[in-house]
Amino acid sequence: MSNDSKKLIKTIRKNWGWYPFVLIPFVGTVMFNLVPLLKTFIDAMHNNAGTFIGFTNYEILFNDEEFIIAIKNTVYMGALGVCLNIPFAFIFANMLNRIPRGKNLFKVIFLTPMIISIVAVALIFKFIFSADSAGVINYFLSLFGISPKGWFSDPSMSRETVIIMAIWKGIGYNIILLFAGLQTIPSEYYEAASIDGANEFQKTTKITLPCLRNTLIFVYLTSCISVLKRFADVYAISGEYGNPANTLLTVILYIYKKMFSTLFFKDVGIGSAASIVLFFIILFITCINYILTEEREMSLFRGGKRRENI
Amino acid sequence: MKKRLLACMLVLIIVLSIILVGCGNNNSKGESSTGVSNSKNANNGKRELVRIAWLGLSPNDTVDPISGITFKGSYLFKELLEEKIPEAEIQFIEIPGTNWIQKMETTIKSGEADIGWYTNQVLAAEWFVDHRQFMAKDPEFTEETFEKLFIPVAKHYTRYHTFDFPDKAGAIYGLPYDVACYYIMYDKKLLEQWGVEPPSERPTFKELLEIASKTTGKNPVTGKQNYGGYIRTYWCEWLGVGADIYRPLSMSEMDISKLDISKYVDYVLESEEVLDYFQFLIDFIKYCPPGITSDSGKEKWLTPDNDIAVMLDTSATGVYYNHYLAGNKEVTDRFVPIFLPIGEQGVSGFPEVHHVAVTYNAKNPDLAWKVVKTIATDKDVLNLIFEHYSPSQVPALVDTSGLKIMEDKFAKARYEDRLQHSLITDDYWYWREPIQKVFGDLFVGKLTAEQARQQWHTNMMEWIENKKKQLGK
Numbered sequence: 001m002s003n004d005s006k007k008l009i010k011t012i013r014k015n016w017g018w019y020p021f022v023l024i025p026f027v028g029t030v031m032f033n034l035v036p037l038l039k040t041f042i043d044a045m046h047n048n049a050g051t052f053i054g055f056t057n058y059e060i061l062f063n064d065e066e067f068i069i070a071i072k073n074t075v076y077m078g079a080l081g082v083c084l085n086i087p088f089a090f091i092f093a094n095m096l097n098r099i100p101r102g103k104n105l106f107k108v109i110f111l112t113p114m115i116i117s118i119v120a121v122a123l124i125f126k127f128i129f130s131a132d133s134a135g136v137i138n139y140f141l142s143l144f145g146i147s148p149k150g151w152f153s154d155p156s157m158s159r160e161t162v163i164i165m166a167i168w169k170g171i172g173y174n175i176i177l178l179f180a181g182l183q184t185i186p187s188e189y190y191e192a193a194s195i196d197g198a199n200e201f202q203k204t205t206k207i208t209l210p211c212l213r214n215t216l217i218f219v220y221l222t223s224c225i226s227v228l229k230r231f232a233d234v235y236a237i238s239g240e241y242g243n244p245a246n247t248l249l250t251v252i253l254y255i256y257k258k259m260f261s262t263l264f265f266k267d268v269g270i271g272s273a274a275s276i277v278l279f280f281i282i283l284f285i286t287c288i289n290y291i292l293t294e295e296r297e298m299s300l301f302r303g304g305k306r307r308e309n310i
Numbered sequence: 311m312k313k314r315l316l317a318c319m320l321v322l323i324i325v326l327s328i329i330l331v332g333c334g335n336n337n338s339k340g341e342s343s344t345g346v347s348n349s350k351n352a353n354n355g356k357r358e359l360v361r362i363a364w365l366g367l368s369p370n371d372t373v374d375p376i377s378g379i380t381f382k383g384s385y386l387f388k389e390l391l392e393e394k395i396p397e398a399e400i401q402f403i404e405i406p407g408t409n410w411i412q413k414m415e416t417t418i419k420s421g422e423a424d425i426g427w428y429t430n431q432v433l434a435a436e437w438f439v440d441h442r443q444f445m446a447k448d449p450e451f452t453e454e455t456f457e458k459l460f461i462p463v464a465k466h467y468t469r470y471h472t473f474d475f476p477d478k479a480g481a482i483y484g485l486p487y488d489v490a491c492y493y494i495m496y497d498k499k500l501l502e503q504w505g506v507e508p509p510s511e512r513p514t515f516k517e518l519l520e521i522a523s524k525t526t527g528k529n530p531v532t533g534k535q536n537y538g539g540y541i542r543t544y545w546c547e548w549l550g551v552g553a554d555i556y557r558p559l560s561m562s563e564m565d566i567s568k569l570d571i572s573k574y575v576d577y578v579l580e581s582e583e584v585l586d587y588f589q590f591l592i593d594f595i596k597y598c599p600p601g602i603t604s605d606s607g608k609e610k611w612l613t614p615d616n617d618i619a620v621m622l623d624t625s626a627t628g629v630y631y632n633h634y635l636a637g638n639k640e641v642t643d644r645f646v647p648i649f650l651p652i653g654e655q656g657v658s659g660f661p662e663v664h665h666v667a668v669t670y671n672a673k674n675p676d677l678a679w680k681v682v683k684t685i686a687t688d689k690d691v692l693n694l695i696f697e698h699y700s701p702s703q704v705p706a707l708v709d710t711s712g713l714k715i716m717e718d719k720f721a722k723a724r725y726e727d728r729l730q731h732s733l734i735t736d737d738y739w740y741w742r743e744p745i746q747k748v749f750g751d752l753f754v755g756k757l758t759a760e761q762a763r764q765q766w767h768t769n770m771m772e773w774i775e776n777k778k779k780q781l782g783k
Contacts, residue, residue, distance in 0.1 A: 017317035020324070047780040048432065048474040060776045066747065131600035132607065133535070152604040155754050237604060243543050244603035245754045260409050263544055265743045266433065269780065 044272035057273040069246050070254040078227035080163050089174035097182040110172040122236030125165045155245040166233050174219050181215030217293045228282050251278045357399040358674050360681050363423035365405050377636030382698045394684050424672035432472045438667040440481040444679040463732035464706035467663040471736035476564040484667025485686035488703035491724035492624035492659050493647045500619045503531040512649040515590045522597040525619035538597030540608050542623040543753050547745045548660040551733050553587035554653035558735040567783035578767045588759035603753050631702040657733040744769030
């Protein structure tokens with residue numbers, strides 16, 4: 001027996017007791033993630049009668065205008081959501097970090113929307129953003145002579161209105177994460193910068209953002225994945241239809257329509273094909289994000305090592 | 311040593327758990343999950359367990375928050391069925407209304423139900439057995455009995471017709487026990503305030519549009535904003551039945567490659583009825599609250615502050631029935647139900663039929679068949695169903711003598727409506743899903759009536775071609 005094999009056996013003998021602990025999440029991952037994924041792959045290649053039809057469902061899917069609209073809506077709302085959520089969360093986190101008193105109170109205020117059910121939030125926002133002239137926002141607009149807006153009912157602004165609702169509901173999580181990140185930045189850095197004559201903008205760009213980099217990457221990655229799976233908020237507003245005029249139709253809602261809806265023709269094959277496509281879209285975007293952030297991390301690391309070697 | 315002991319204990323716990331889960335709920339032998347034995351030598355005699363998955367059937371009494379009526383729990387249903395069928399031990403499984411199709415499918419496919427519930431489901435062929443096998447060996451209930459017992463719409467939508475499973479055309483999945491009858495409504499008080507004549511008991515689309523146009527604006531009595539009507543983006547396809555926009559399909563083979571496109575699809579391009587119906591929708595929407603595209607604006611319906619004259623959303627009118635049962639005069643005196651418009655074809659509304667059926671993996675199919683028969687035909691059981699579990703539906707039987715629900719004028723009128731004016735078609739998905747896709751754009755003014763007609767035709771052709779590809783035709 002070679003030395004490597006002996007080493008391996010010795011390692012296993014020494015550490016075998018830990019493997020059962022790993023078994024539980026492993027079994028869970030296989031049962032609840034991999035098996036359904038495999039089943040979805042299989043279903044995507046069958047028709048309603050269970051007959052194998054190859055990639056026919058994918059062909060139908062990519063020729064379905066509704067699916068293309070769903071992808072565009074998902075990407076647009078995702079990009080808008082991330083571009084607004086993270087900067088606002090950063091601003092609020094900074095404000096929270098600087099106030100001398102009441103931090104806990106504000107933390108509760110920011111986190112409270114997260115614990116409210118999305119259905120309740122949708123009802124509240126439907127009331128506030130009612131398309132009627134007596135709606136809350138429309139009433140305030142009328143005081144300035146502005147005509148009532150459709151908000152959720154207007155295809156030209158329904159997506160943006162949903163984003164406002166989504167940000168209100170979800171920003172608390174990012175605020176708390178970024179706040180926690182800000183707390184780890186030593187105050188000496190800011191003191192030293194002040195002595196050197198740095199202004200607030202310079203402190204933010206040269207100290208805060210670099211030190212907060214890892215937290216920002218985490219927030220960015222998780223936000224990207226989350227917005228690509230947008231469903232609850234659009235369903236709570238528009239029901240199964242994604243109206244007005246399919247502007248609130250996201251990929252998950254499209255899948256829901258095909259697979260779970262009682263009002264539409266149930267087509268498990270098409271729904272499964274759409275699920276697989278979404279899986280690859282999320283995987284692709286996550287990989288791109290990861291590579292880009294890792295590349296930067298590695299270049300910084302290499303740069304640091306070169307400086308050490310000088 | 312401690313670590314190894316911990317690891318051994320953990321492995322033991324996992325293995326034991328798997329064994330317990332695997333051996334539990336074994337109904338083929340010994341004890342069932344309810345503790346009732348399936349064998350004939352059970353402690354409680356000869357009863358065999360029959361599990362019925364039923365939509366929205368609560369085990370406990372429920373009180374309707376609007377009308378205050380108490381509806382009895384499934385225990386009463388269980389007691390009556392067991393009285394009628396002494397050899398059966400009935401167990402009800404409540405299937406919640408939301409996403410019920412998935413829940414019913416999961417319940418059936420996991421072997422948890424011997425009898426299931428469904429409406430007009432394409433997937434019934436996968437969930438249930440063809441009941442003609444029971445009828446073939448049951449002298450009390452043959453296929454001829456089936457044809458004689460039920461009203462045409464109930465019979466038709468119990469016999470299977472779908473393009474997805476052409477080999478199963480004509481199969482009978484279960485028995486019907488009730489039929490839904492949708493209606494529209496108007497606010498009598500609002501119309502009086504505007505000085506507008508109420509619509510007839512079965513109005514025309516023109517009548518509805520005229521009333522809507524005359525009752526939109528500032529109410530002359532209250533000064534508040536009123537809307538002539540309300541319509542939901544979805545379900546408009548069923549309103550269109552009364553506008554003669556569909557050609558009822560009749561195909562014995564259900565082979566989509568043999569669908570006569572010129573007769574059942576191309577007619578749309580020349581149909582004045584189709585154009586008129588889309589134009590009606592475009593015109594009617596102008597008199598509706600601005601939030602209809604996101605299903606808002608009808609919150610005050612059936613309340614004293616109601617601001618809508620004519621309600622074409624049949625989901626909103628369903629709530630009315632609870633007020634009616636409760637004898638709530640405040641509501642029933644003001645809000646008046648009327649029938650859906652019909653055209654020259656003489657049909658209207660969604661042909662929704664409710665069934666119970668023996669599942670494909672039922673433990674005791676013959677006993678389950680007996681239970682299904684009892685539910686669908688026994689008048690005592692049907693009386694209980696209409697009193698507590700399906701109060702707003704109408705019977706599926708031809709012979710309604712002995713059914714208390716028929717003593718009510720409103721129910722009787724609705725039964726007659728379904729008997730005479732139900733759409734009978736072998737499949738509706740080939741036009742339903744395509745037209746659903748048109749309404750979204752139509753409601754926001756993106757399409758003219760002609761464009762909507764063209765789009766519907768294009769969608770139908772696409773649907774049919776896709777279905778052919780999926781079926782390898």
